[in-house]
Amino acid sequence: MYMGPHSCATMRAVPRWIWPFVTGAVLLVAWWIPYDRGAFPQGTVPSQGAVAEAFYAEISSGRLIDDTIASLFRVAWGYVLAVVAAVPLGLVIGRSPAAAAALMPWVNFFRNMSPIAWVPFAVVWFGIGDPPAIFIIFMATFFQIVLATAAAAGSVPKIYYRVAEDLGERGHNVLFRVTLPAIMPQLVTALRVAIGVAWMVDVAAEMIAVRSGLGFLIIDARNGLRMDLVVCGMITIGAIGIGLDAAFARLARIPSVRWGFER
Amino acid sequence: MTDRDDASPMLRLTGVGFDYGEIRVIDGLDLEVARGELVVCVGPSGCGKSTLLSLLGGHLHPTRGRVVRNGQSRTIYQDGGLFPWLTVAENIARGLPRETAPAAVATKVREWLGITRLAEFAGHYPHQLSGGMRQRVEIARALAGETDLLLMDEPFSALDYQTRNRMRRELVATLAERPRTVVFVTHDIEEAAQLGDRVIVLGARPARVVRTLALPAARPRTPASPGVADAEHAIMEELGLT
Numbered sequence: 001m002y003m004g005p006h007s008c009a010t011m012r013a014v015p016r017w018i019w020p021f022v023t024g025a026v027l028l029v030a031w032w033i034p035y036d037r038g039a040f041p042q043g044t045v046p047s048q049g050a051v052a053e054a055f056y057a058e059i060s061s062g063r064l065i066d067d068t069i070a071s072l073f074r075v076a077w078g079y080v081l082a083v084v085a086a087v088p089l090g091l092v093i094g095r096s097p098a099a100a101a102a103l104m105p106w107v108n109f110f111r112n113m114s115p116i117a118w119v120p121f122a123v124v125w126f127g128i129g130d131p132p133a134i135f136i137i138f139m140a141t142f143f144q145i146v147l148a149t150a151a152a153a154g155s156v157p158k159i160y161y162r163v164a165e166d167l168g169e170r171g172h173n174v175l176f177r178v179t180l181p182a183i184m185p186q187l188v189t190a191l192r193v194a195i196g197v198a199w200m201v202d203v204a205a206e207m208i209a210v211r212s213g214l215g216f217l218i219i220d221a222r223n224g225l226r227m228d229l230v231v232c233g234m235i236t237i238g239a240i241g242i243g244l245d246a247a248f249a250r251l252a253r254i255p256s257v258r259w260g261f262e263r
Numbered sequence: 264m265t266d267r268d269d270a271s272p273m274l275r276l277t278g279v280g281f282d283y284g285e286i287r288v289i290d291g292l293d294l295e296v297a298r299g300e301l302v303v304c305v306g307p308s309g310c311g312k313s314t315l316l317s318l319l320g321g322h323l324h325p326t327r328g329r330v331v332r333n334g335q336s337r338t339i340y341q342d343g344g345l346f347p348w349l350t351v352a353e354n355i356a357r358g359l360p361r362e363t364a365p366a367a368v369a370t371k372v373r374e375w376l377g378i379t380r381l382a383e384f385a386g387h388y389p390h391q392l393s394g395g396m397r398q399r400v401e402i403a404r405a406l407a408g409e410t411d412l413l414l415m416d417e418p419f420s421a422l423d424y425q426t427r428n429r430m431r432r433e434l435v436a437t438l439a440e441r442p443r444t445v446v447f448v449t450h451d452i453e454e455a456a457q458l459g460d461r462v463i464v465l466g467a468r469p470a471r472v473v474r475t476l477a478l479p480a481a482r483p484r485t486p487a488s489p490g491v492a493d494a495e496h497a498i499m500e501e502l503g504l505t
Binding site (some may be wrong): 157160163166180255257258262 | 321322336338349350359388
């Protein structure tokens, strides 16, 4: 529905940071009204008060903090290992047609496989605890980052390499002084997408292979029919997801990276 | 093959040919460029002018014949040759030899920022500059490294008329202070006649030199300078534009 120029002017006049709170309030109302009128069957949707009490109890007991730390620990390990392994491989594939021909079909093969398909192997190989979750996060992000890095490295304009050759850059200097900085904007975007994937997959992995973390909190709460705790876990996951995304979005503001976002 | 010897001239091409697959782009091209000479190369669109520059710069190797280059070359492109992740000052510093001491780098960069009137833009990135400013940075980077040979591939063609004229004057002034051998490719006949010590006209593909025009040495030149109008007319005649 077209709301006219005056409505647009009003929206522009309101500070942008207010809008998420406005839409959040609308969501709360959309939750509260049907709950208050008894539209949901008993025990299927918690009240907002119950969720707030669950939050208070979980924070007071320290369990929510412990679970959050456990989840972030696994994501950090799985993600960092994936980045460290995937970026060099992506650079090789992006710069070498022979490596691309040999490896890209397999990168695509594994990239399209749901990370949950690795759960049986993760449990058989690593048992229960942090390692299987880290392994699943690694498998979920590694191939995504390889593909993004390879695509970025393969599309660096030839002119940069010609200029670098003129300027006497040779061997690994070309990699570190031309290829890597040239792909940085695309790499930052890929890393930002991958951290979101890692966070999502971690929650799924914790529902299966570990006994701590936010994923376990949710599945444990479901088993105890504590839907208030389930929502508490979901809100925490979403909030941390926003925080991680915001942190990675800041990478795009680094001056030597920002050029890729300002054309 | 591309070789190097220490004798003059700066460039010597003997029977050079280059094929892109089945397409014969350059054939039987002979050319000598003396040290300190500014040779302008004109020709019809798609005749292989940029390919010729790539051969001169060693970025391509001839399919036939021989290219002898006696010195380091740097190519200045129409646009996009600057590293977008580096500031103006950092781009110019990249033009200096890697073994240059940091203090000397800073001095040289300051000097070239002054010459190109970009001192206040030292910390800017290429995407924050106008087309003319970017070209000045490219020229500064190419000249800062004491390069022997400048290869310029239609460097001013993306600029508006006024900026293009100003850039020509600035190039002439910079070369007067710091002489270099230059091979300058353009499709702008006026530019060719005003800049070159010598203009070589390439024929349609496969390219070879169909005419060479020597111009009076005095620069800067205007359309009214002696010999310029005659040179323009001769080039146009050779390109079938009259």
